[in-house]
Amino acid sequence: MNDTLRQFRDFFVSLKLTVALLVLGIILVFAATLDQVNLGIWAVQEKYFRTLFVLWRVGDVPVPVYPGGYLLGALFLANLVSAHVYRFKLSWKKSGIFLIHVGLILLLIGELFTGLWQEDFSMRLEQGKTKNYSESFRDNEVAIVDTTDPLIDEVVAIPEQAVARGETIQHPKLPFRVIVREYFPNSALRPRTPEGEAPAARAAEAPSKATQGIGPRVIAIPLPMTYKQNERNIPAAFIELVGTEGSIGTWLVSADPRLDPQRVDYGGRTYTVAMRFTRSYKPFELTLQKFSHDRYAGTEIPKNFSSNIRLKTPDGQDDREVLIYMNNPLRYAGFTFYQASFEPGNDRVTILQVVRNPSWLIPYIACTLMTLGLLVQFGIHLFAFFAKRRILRPSLA
Numbered sequence: 453m454n455d456t457l458r459q460f461r462d463f464f465v466s467l468k469l470t471v472a473l474l475v476l477g478i479i480l481v482f483a484a485t486l487d488q489v490n491l492g493i494w495a496v497q498e499k500y501f502r503t504l505f506v507l508w509r510v511g512d513v514p515v516p517v518y519p520g521g522y523l524l525g526a527l528f529l530a531n532l533v534s535a536h537v538y539r540f541k542l543s544w545k546k547s548g549i550f551l552i553h554v555g556l557i558l559l560l561i562g563e564l565f566t567g568l569w570q571e572d573f574s575m576r577l578e579q580g581k582t583k584n585y586s587e588s589f590r591d592n593e594v595a596i597v598d599t600t601d602p603l604i605d606e607v608v609a610i611p612e613q614a615v616a617r618g619e620t621i622q623h624p625k626l627p628f629r630v631i632v633r634e635y636f637p638n639s640a641l642r643p644r645t646p647e648g649e650a651p652a653a654r655a656a657e658a659p660s661k662a663t664q665g666i667g668p669r670v671i672a673i674p675l676p677m678t679y680k681q682n683e684r685n686i687p688a689a690f691i692e693l694v695g696t697e698g699s700i701g702t703w704l705v706s707a708d709p710r711l712d713p714q715r716v717d718y719g720g721r722t723y724t725v726a727m728r729f730t731r732s733y734k735p736f737e738l739t740l741q742k743f744s745h746d747r748y749a750g751t752e753i754p755k756n757f758s759s760n761i762r763l764k765t766p767d768g769q770d771d772r773e774v775l776i777y778m779n780n781p782l783r784y785a786g787f788t789f790y791q792a793s794f795e796p797g798n799d800r801v802t803i804l805q806v807v808r809n810p811s812w813l814i815p816y817i818a819c820t821l822m823t824l825g826l827l828v829q830f831g832i833h834l835f836a837f838f839a840k841r842r843i844l845r846p847s848l849a
Contacts, residue, residue, distance in 0.1 A: 464534040473528045476519060480506075483518075492681040494590060502567045522564070529560045548829025555821030562814030570809040573732050574792070577740040577759070579800040584737045586806040587729035592687055592707045595728055596626060600721045611730070615689050627719050628695040633661055633702060638675040638685040641708050644668075660704070661690040665714035665725075667704030687727065695719070732806070735785065736765045741773065743802040745794060757794055759802040776804065786810065 463469060484500040491499065500506055501521030507514040519527075532553060542550060573586035594615055598606035608623050610630065616637065621630040644660075660668045672688045688706035692699060693716065700718055705711075705727040713724035741760040748755050758777035763770060763784065774782050782789040792805035 461534070461538065464530055465538050466531075469527070469531050470535075473524055473531065477524050477528075480518065480521065480524065491679040494681075495679040497567075522567075525560050525564065529557065532557060532560075545832060546829075548825045548827070548832060551821050551825030551828060553825075555818040555823075555825060558814055558818035558821065562811050562818060565811035565814065566809055569811060570807065571732065573806040573808075575738070575789070575804040575806050576795075577738065577761075577802050577804065579740050579743055582737050582739040584735075585731045585733045586804075587731055589729075590684065591730040592727055593730045594630070594689070594691065594705055595713075595724075595726055595731075596630070596716075597713070597724045597726075598625070598721060599724055609731070612687060612727075615687075615691075627721075628693045628700060631692040631694060633690040633692055635687070635689045636672060636674045637687050638677045639688040639706065640673045640675055640686065641670050641688070641706055641711065642673065643670055662702050662704040664701035664716075665703045666711065667702070670704065672704060672706065689727065691725070693718070693725075732808075734787065736763060736770070738763055738789075740802055743794065743799060745799045757791060757802075759791055759804065761789075788812070 480500055483506075484496045487500070488496045503520035504523045505516035505520050506518040508517045509515070536550075536553060540546070540550070540553075573588055575583060575586040577583060592612040594610040594612075596608045596610070606625055608625050610621055614621065615632050616635050618632045618635065620632070623630075660671070662668055667690070672690075675686075677685055686707050688704065688708075690702055690704055692702040694700065695718060700716070703714055703716075703725055705714075705725060707727045707729065711726070713726035716723040716725055739762040741762050744756075744758050744760070745754065746756040747753060756777065758775055761774045761776055761782065763772055763774055763782070765771070776782050776789055776791045778791055781791070786808055788807045788809070790805040790807065791802070793803040795801035795803065
């Protein structure tokens, strides 16, 4: 038993394991860099780095073919900590190395927390308009909104994952069940051929599963999923609403921004149903006062763009103006607002990137410790070198 534990310990403190993990990490980064052309940065992060194994599909079966970033990071962290526990003896001469390793450990932990906790959203603001929510870049939701009260909207949001699984949703705030009849992870909408025009084309069109709203007048065409950086998937679904007396109807919902929320009247109340980008509501409001888009003289090349924002809380305790521009984000209530982009051809619209990362300070602390450790270790060796030279000089004389 002791031999087994010793072999287990020796494996984790081994320098060979450190070298092997570094080589595997280099190969992982190289493969991910090549695949980024096909998948885009977000999909590459999920496939290669924020996973235990890189998976390839053999038919419909995902097969692990290579260790992912989480597994390599965990093994590297275990290797580093084990080596410190069993081999490293703390002394002033090695204090710099200790700080460097502590910083490296914090850097690994910080990346893990960032992968687990960081949230990225986008906020599109028109000049003079106010918003208290941001929208996801990639995730979607089906939103059923009770708009009966002109002052308050009651929102029930169903995540796209539940829609993709074809679940039946019965929420306490809804007087009906939501049944997913069909789901497309990516799609395109086009109008149906009007009656009396191109009879052959109209006959080839399959009957719509939708019975209410815009669904009977359009066709949802399934498309392959895209992973390109400058493209996004437009999911669509046919959902049926079923009340106590039976079916209310079936609606086609889509994340296509051209499709407006569709009205549903039931039980003396008015609802809207839509598929939209997942929203993250904030306990404050942002109003775009002015968007500035400066260009180099005589060209259309962007020189600088900035957003003059008014931040206001509902209780009125915080009401101020903030200027957001490149490398000068707004940090407030755990969120960071970066000047990310603007709408081409429209100098009255700004696009902010909204990031929530509770562990954002860890990389700064880690890099500070590593820098301090390098300076300390270099200083120790430098002073030892000068001290040795002072001792040797009299003997040479």
